[in-house]
Amino acid sequence: MTTPIRPAVPPVHRDRPAPEPDVPAPDWAPTRALGRAVLLTGVLLVGAVLLGRVDLVVLAAPLAVGTAYSLRRRPARLPAVSVAAEDGVLVEGGPVRASVAVGNPGDVDYDLALLRVGGSPWLRFDRVGFATGAAEPPLELADRPFLATVSAGTEIDLDLAGRTRRWGRHRIGPAGARVAACDGLLVSRPVGGAASAVRVYPATEPFEAVEAMPRAAGLVGGHRSRRPGEGGELAGVRVFAPGDRLRRIDWRVSLRARQLHVAATLSDRDAEVVLLLDVLNEAGRSGGVDGSASVLDTTVRAAAAIAEHYLHRGDRVSMLEYGLAARRLRPATGRRQYLTVLEWLLDVEPDSAAHEISDQAFGPHLLSSDALVVVFTPLLDDRSAEMLARLARSGRFVIAIDTLPEAGPPDRRDPWAAVAQRLWRLDRENTLGQLREHGVPVVTWAGSGSLDLVLRDVARLATAPRVGR
Incomplete structure (x- = not known):
């Protein structure tokens, strides 16, 4: 039995009319x-x-x-619309400026130009108006259109001035315009302008950690290590040996012991800090830089502050996401790494993956054994607690920062709301207790000095003697 050959082109039904090609609208x-x-x-x-x-x-x-x-002179060319944002570093709460240009490339005046501009709700413009007209009161860009007249061969700019309200990648635009000419007898089709993207970096809260790192493993840096070498931390006095520098000789001890002694110091080394962002859950409502902070707001701002602090001290900082994407930023030092960290943080988004995250994409083998791992997590998912316990069991120095915003009072109209909230708090306290048993301290982010007590305890555990089998 032979198989019928299927035609490569589907047959055309004679009773069904062929679709008409799209006819472009007249200008x-x-x-x-x-x-x-x-x-x-x-x-x-x-x-x-x-x-x-x-x-x-x-x-x-x-x-x-x-x-x-x-109608003696009809326009032949459509208006030109463009959106341009001011170049520069934009930070949360800082100023932002942009302009939307409407040009008339033809030789016929436009009697009226109607302009509409879209944009991100996290950009609040306090002053909007044309350069030749009065400014408008504070408003959202999409609230109402703007009207102006454009002469032949000229261009008019709609100036936008305001402030940023939240970190992230935002857009100004797109913009659309329709113009009327010939005393309002002819109107053009809508003409659009592409949106202009702006990058708003998170506002870094002041952060300072005065405690030493638990383990410094680099060659040079600003942290005291446990290894002898050239540094500023005194480790003791020992007998002079070949190769010691003469300026290290302690003459008081040498005269008393009648033998040359030198002052031994500990080497100053750098450390690697891994900032791990838990993006499995997003909770809370973001109110911008002047309002309440959500989980991602606290995570991004705290990570930027800690990265700035340790990079300023010469340490190596790397970033890692705990989610389906498992994005990673390699460890490096310097100002260039800080700018790269800020760019990396702009793309942080909630990633609520329903399945288990593979250990091949994320696991302790990807982290240095001497690194200090700072985990930003709301602890709303059991997988986050398991990840923290797994890192602690692998011998890493782990610190968990609780990014969950404070819960509000329960609804009094619901008699079971208070009971449910109390049960949730008990379950959360149980999770925190289990993490402390695994050696994972959990602290709440409070700006400067948030990690001093925790780093002190971790440093003591790192220098404590270990019992071997």
Whole structure:
């Protein structure tokens, strides 16, 4: 039995009409005013012929002459719309400026230009207006259109000035415009301008950690290590050995012991700090830089502050996301790494993956054994607690920062709301207790000095003697 060959082109049904190609809209279309003028002129002329009345011709003459005079020069080119944002570093709560330009490339004046501008709700513009007109009161860009006249061969700018309200990648635009010409008898089709993207960096809260790192493993840096070497921390006095520098000789001890002794120091080394962001859950409502902070707001701002602090001290900082994407930023030092960290934080988004995260994409083998791992997590998912316990069991120095905002009072209208909230708090306290048993301290982010006590305890555990089997 042979298999029928299927035609490569589907058959065309004769009873079904073929789809018509899309016809582009005309650049300029007549308005209702032109239709009314032509209709009224025709009615008056027809009435004058049928009724034999000259006065109707006299009434129709001004309409016909005025319409012909307005249409003597028709525009041939559409308006040009563009959106431009001011270059520079934008920070939460800082100023932002932009402009929307409407140009008339033709030789016919535009009687009226109607402009609409979209934009991100996290950009609040306090002053909006054309350069040749009065400014508007504070408003959202999408609330109402803006009107202006544009002469032939000129361009008019709509100036936007305001402030940023939240970190992230935002856009100003797109913008759309329609213009009317020939005394309002012709109107153009809508012309759009592409949106302009702006990057708003998070506002870093002041952070300072005065305690030493638990383990410094680099060659040079600003932290005291446990290894002897050239540094500023005194480790003791020992007998002079070949290769010691003469300026290290302690003459008081040498004269008393009648043998040369030198002051031994500990080497100053750098450390690696891994900032791990838990993006499995987003909770709370973000109110911008002046309002309440959500989980992601606290996570991004705290991570930027800690990264700035340790990079300023010469340490190596790397970033890692705990989510389905598992984005990672390699460890590096310097100002360039700080700018890279800020760019990396702009793309942080909630990633509520329902399945287990593979250990191949994220696991302790990806982290250095000497690194200090700072985890930003709301602890709303059991997988987050398991990840923290797994890191602690692998021998890493782990610190968890609780980014969950404070819960409000329960609804008094619901008699079971208080009971449910109490049960939730008990379950959360149980999770925190289990993490402390695994050696994972959990602290709440409070700006400067949030990690001093925790780093002190972790440093003591790192220097404590370990019992071997």
